[in-house]
Amino acid sequence: MAVQINPSILSADFARLAEEAKAVQGADALHVDVMDNHFVPNLTLGVPVVESLARATDTPLDCHLMIEDPDRWAPRYVEAGASSVTFHVEAAAAPVRLAREIRAKGARASMALKPATPIEPFEDLLPELDMLLIMTVEPGFGGQAFLDIMLPKIRRTRELIKKHGLQLWLQVDGGVSASTIEQCADAGADVFVAGSAVYGAQDPAEAVRALRTQAETATAKASWACDH
Numbered sequence: 001m002a003v004q005i006n007p008s009i010l011s012a013d014f015a016r017l018a019e020e021a022k023a024v025q026g027a028d029a030l031h032v033d034v035m036d037n038h039f040v041p042n043l044t045l046g047v048p049v050v051e052s053l054a055r056a057t058d059t060p061l062d063c064h065l066m067i068e069d070p071d072r073w074a075p076r077y078v079e080a081g082a083s084s085v086t087f088h089v090e091a092a093a094a095p096v097r098l099a100r101e102i103r104a105k106g107a108r109a110s111m112a113l114k115p116a117t118p119i120e121p122f123e124d125l126l127p128e129l130d131m132l133l134i135m136t137v138e139p140g141f142g143g144q145a146f147l148d149i150m151l152p153k154i155r156r157t158r159e160l161i162k163k164h165g166l167q168l169w170l171q172v173d174g175g176v177s178a179s180t181i182e183q184c185a186d187a188g189a190d191v192f193v194a195g196s197a198v199y200g201a202q203d204p205a206e207a208v209r210a211l212r213t214q215a216e217t218a219t220a221k222a223s224w225a226c227d228h
């Protein structure tokens with residue numbers, strides 16, 4: 001099973017984003033945290049910065065919209081050059097319509113769940129998605145401690161993906177590091193967002209390689225991946 005490591009630029013130097021993107025060559029995608037100070041109590045960047053980043057790097061952009069009214073804004077991030085766009089189900093007015101619009105515009109459609117949002121009410125939506133993001137911290141800030149109470153939700157989501165025979169990536173975001181990535185992989189995650197664990201490292205590209213090795217080793221031993 002292939003795993004993906006997506007460094008979060010929330011922990012990068014925003015004045016040097018193009019260089020910071022190059023510093024993690026070998027990463028599968030750059031995770032771009034868009035925050036509006038309404039859905040979360042923090043403010044980061046918007047469409048113009050994503051457009052510039054898309055011109056500055058060949059690494060795919062994985063845009064995570066922590067914003068209100070994603071129904072209006074998510075399509076703009078596809079046009080800006082994102083390869084995947086994640087909206088929060090707690091903020092979306094019409095998640096199925098939005099996922100279809102993101103796909104129709106040519107990007108991967110992804111839906112995120114905050115820690116207190118269960119997966120079960122959204123089981124029927126899974127075929128509409130290319131990726132599901134389970135937040136393993138409360139969204140808003142990098143550098144928070146991993147919430148290990150999310151591990152059962154990751155396991156249950158992986159079971160639902162298997163039950164429906166879906167090719168759906170399962171992403172985890174928040175507190176993912178050398179200490180926690182193996183638990184996430186064992187529970188069923190296959191896309192790992194890491195901010196401080198990558199950009200806080202002496203050598204960010206080496207941190208990506210090390211996280212990938214850990215995730216691959218844990219996945220190879222995981223019961224959920226055995227029949228792949």
Ligand SMILES: O=C(CO)[C@H](O)[C@H](O)COP(=O)(O)O
Pocket residue numbers: 008010011031033064137138139140141142143144173174175176193194195196197
């Ligand atoms: O979405 C996020 C916060 O809302 C960030 O992507 C996430 O927190 C990454 O940072 P770290 O790996 O340092 O926890």
